[in-house]
Amino acid sequence: MADKLSISFFRTIFDILPDPILIIDKSNFEITLCNLEAQNLLKKSNDYLCGKKLDQIFSKELIILSSLNEIKGKTGIFNIKDKLKIESNYFEIQCLLSEEVDQKLILILRKIEKKNSVDYNRNLDYLNEIFSILSHEVNNPISSIRLASDLIKKRYTNVDQELLQIIKSEALRITRLFANFNLSEFNSIKMKTNENIHELIRLSLFKIKQMPNNITFIEEFDPSLPLIKINKDLIIQAFDNILNNAYESSNFLDNSFIKIQTRFISGETIKIPNIRNFIKKNSIRIIVSENGIGIPETMLKKIFLPFFSTKKRGSGIGLFLVKKIIDDHEGTINIESKDGVTSVIITLPF
Numbered sequence: 001m002a003d004k005l006s007i008s009f010f011r012t013i014f015d016i017l018p019d020p021i022l023i024i025d026k027s028n029f030e031i032t033l034c035n036l037e038a039q040n041l042l043k044k045s046n047d048y049l050c051g052k053k054l055d056q057i058f059s060k061e062l063i064i065l066s067s068l069n070e071i072k073g074k075t076g077i078f079n080i081k082d083k084l085k086i087e088s089n090y091f092e093i094q095c096l097l098s099e100e101v102d103q104k105l106i107l108i109l110r111k112i113e114k115k116n117s118v119d120y121n122r123n124l125d126y127l128n129e130i131f132s133i134l135s136h137e138v139n140n141p142i143s144s145i146r147l148a149s150d151l152i153k154k155r156y157t158n159v160d161q162e163l164l165q166i167i168k169s170e171a172l173r174i175t176r177l178f179a180n181f182n183l184s185e186f187n188s189i190k191m192k193t194n195e196n197i198h199e200l201i202r203l204s205l206f207k208i209k210q211m212p213n214n215i216t217f218i219e220e221f222d223p224s225l226p227l228i229k230i231n232k233d234l235i236i237q238a239f240d241n242i243l244n245n246a247y248e249s250s251n252f253l254d255n256s257f258i259k260i261q262t263r264f265i266s267g268e269t270i271k272i273p274n275i276r277n278f279i280k281k282n283s284i285r286i287i288v289s290e291n292g293i294g295i296p297e298t299m300l301k302k303i304f305l306p307f308f309s310t311k312k313r314g315s316g317i318g319l320f321l322v323k324k325i326i327d328d329h330e331g332t333i334n335i336e337s338k339d340g341v342t343s344v345i346i347t348l349p350f
Contacts, residue, residue, distance in 0.1 A: 020037040022034045023106055024107060026105055033046070034049050064080060071095060090111075095108075145167065166206070198221050200236050201260060205243065211247055213247075215252060222262045242344050261285075263287075282350060295342055304322075326348070333345070
């Protein structure tokens with residue numbers, strides 16, 4: 001009788017815990033128990049969910065299932081880096097594995113709250129207003145620049161045709177960017193094409209190399225990189241911002257450099273129980289490093305905030321937009337500054 005009361009007591013505690021919790025069988029990822037919050041989130045009863053496999057409930061989240069498969073033989077508390085999307089909300093997953101219940105996985109789902117969402121939306125509205133005004137104001141001078149480049153090409157023969165083409169293509173790109181970028185939209189990317197990431201990097205590098213101060217450029221490109229599906233204009237804008245920041249941060253000494261590396265990151269091929277196809281999580285990594293003035297650790301935490309800048313005359317919009325571009329491509333961007341070298345690390349999936 002006492003054992004039944006104890007079981008009932010702990011089941012009551014389990015049901016009133018504020019986070020959705022699922023208890024899963026390790027061998028086949030079958031749900032054996034879920035609390036009331038999990039039932040409310042999934043809009044299914046415990047009787048319905050018990051006996052169902054995770055791939056039946058989360059059929060579109062196979063990457064998360066592969067991550068669980070990687071850790072199921074371990075013990076401890078693990079945070080799954082991949083986010084779980086349920087309807088319009090995102091959840092972090094914490095996984096508990098104990099030797100005392102060695103055949104079970106305990107999954108705790110924690111909703112990711114949008115911090116300062118009101119202020120964030122205000123910032124986006126403000127930036128959209130800026131873009132709207134700028135779009136109107138730059139239209140005429142951009143048209144004049146394109147016309148002037150055409151006239152120069154027709155009237156003069158002793159000119160650098162490559163530079164003229166860059167002037168014209170960059171003017172066109174500015175026009176496309178204003179038409180393409182609405183920060184209020186969750187997905188501001190309207191068109192993606194298969195691109196050679198090295199060609200886009202070299203285009204941004206060419207423009208930086210025209211700057212007056214001498215600096216050493218080092219390219220370490222991985223020739224095995226495949227084409228990647230991206231929005232060309234937005235990724236070029238991101239590279240332009242990053243390389244321009246690297247240049248402006250330089251001390252322009254004899255040993256000053258900007259180094260660009262690309263790497264193919266091969267994801268582990270994983271077979272998930274009860275799922276026929278293998279899953280492979282591949283990505284490319286771009287690292288832009290420079291040995292300039294550096295960034296204090298206290299500022300690194302704020303570097304992607306809108307309107308925050310380490311420059312005296314900086315707007316604080318550049319890196320904010322860069323992060324949004326990378327986020328919208330489902331990639332990641334981080335900045336490290338240590339031992340006199342500052343590195344921007346971008347990972348893009350494909």
